Amino acid sequence: MTLLLQYVVNGLASGSLYALVALGIVLLYRCSRVLNFAHGDLSSVGVFLALSALTAGWPYPLALAAGLGGAGVLAVSFYRVFLRPVRGGTVLGSVIATLAFALVLSGVQVWVWGTQTRVFPFPLSESRVVRWGGVAVSERTVGTLGIGMLLVAGLSVFVRKSRWGLAMRAVAQDPEAAQMVGVPAGRVLAATWALSGVLGASAGVLLAPAVFVDPFMMLDPFLKGFTAAVLGGIESLPGAVVGGFGLGVLESLFAGYVSVRFKTTLAFGVIVAALLVRPEGLLGRPLQRRV
């Protein structure tokens, strides 16, 4: 029973990261119909920027802000330079454009920062453990879970209650109608890209202390986040959260009771199975097309 609880807690911790990644992807997809394959690379660029700022001797909060902000600025400039001019392009075109952006970013990271692994300093320790009943949780896990949940809650309040959130929802529903009533659709989309980049980078920063930092550190969490987004329904924000935590727990249980090696394969088995049964995802609305 304790073992089961331990697995569930571990799963929730990695699940909160998946949820953060998934939120960034879903937020962007809802608004702009672009599935951002560069999300993972954007976030690792953010981590590297923060790390470089730290090694240059910047204070911790400032370095973090630099990393998150850098990722946001990069995301916006990609949107402005490459996607905005070809608005009304096909889904295929935008998917390919983000893939190309991902290639460029990963290449630049290898070029600038090299492939050697680095350690990311973090105020909370991985080795100090909080015991709670029989379940051991590292400080970092508690921190990740807490910050992750805070971000998720903050984001949902932002989307539901604020003017910008309302504008985002309007653009998501119908960009033209939104423009008709005076919503600056272009600026809202740019803001969505920035927000999505910042969310991705914060997931990266939360993950960085647990793994070694290298240019491919976000590949696996990004793919998992992606799976979580599709699992929950690619247009539903609560779906992304449910999908993220669900996938994290499922994966942790699978690794604990069945096989660690095929953990990643499981994620993609789950996605294909889920898509077969419910193509619109767990919390998504059924796909309807008007003829």
Add this chain to the structure above:
Amino acid sequence: MELRTSYAQDLRLVSGTAGWAALLAFLGVLVALPLFAPRYVVYVATLVGVHGLVAVGLNLLMGYTGQISLGHAGFVAIGAYAHGLLLTRLGWGFGPAFLAAAGLSGVAGSLVGLPALRLTGPYLAVATLGFGLAVHQGLVNWEALSGGRSGLFFPEVSVLGRSLRDERVLYWVVLAVVAFLVLVACRLVRSYIGRAFVAIRDSEISASTVGIHLTAYKTLAFGLSALYAGTAGALLGHVMGFLEPQLFTLFESVYFLAMVVVGGLGSVSGSLLGAALLTLLPQLLSGMREALNVVYGLVLLLVLRFDPGGLYGRWLRIWRYGKSWPL
């Protein structure tokens, strides 16, 4: 483009004496290449052929049928490993093993195509991405099958009494396979099947209202595309001499996609051009491997931004300009 006045003109692959002469001269140079070119050039040309095959197959799926696949390296891997295992474990000859590998990857493609019937756009991208990753992960972890990271070595086999270890023989074999499959692709896209593919790409609903069986044709497109990829995989094994899972990562799938887009979606010759360009680029940049992804990505972004028709579209425009010059 000149005015077409009959259906036969539309079906014709090569027009006029000049066209035939150019094609024959080009093929002649390709066949004679190993007789005068250095070994390295022959090797690169072989690699271009193999990549071209994947690109042409992927273009049938993406450019003509409008279905995205981010897992094509998975199909290449299935073809490559099936071929290699049949050669080494079961001791089959080149011919039967090659055909079986191509067939197997074709079947795999149709199976992956089945869920694709319910999925569109982003969902399909994710499902095929998952397929490619699952194949790669499976190869890394199932060492009994793949030899794991130490790799699977290809034995020496001969075709018509000549060993494939000789890169010239390998080149000719690849050339023959590529020529045949490219001809098949060219004929196919001009047949009712190709037209059905294009109709599905342009609008699924109108395609089905005019009686195109969506299930059958989408599955066919996936199967065919995977068959091309698997064939290329079997040949790739001979080019490399051995196989390891790292040859079939997500990045490879993206490179194949880049070849199709850079060459021009919906053009068979464009895919060959794109494959040639993106295979030659890394050879030119061999001193700076880190820059490779940056260059690939930038080429792709610039093509998307400024020249969505790809190399083939650009060529068409130059050709038309020349035709109507000095107007």
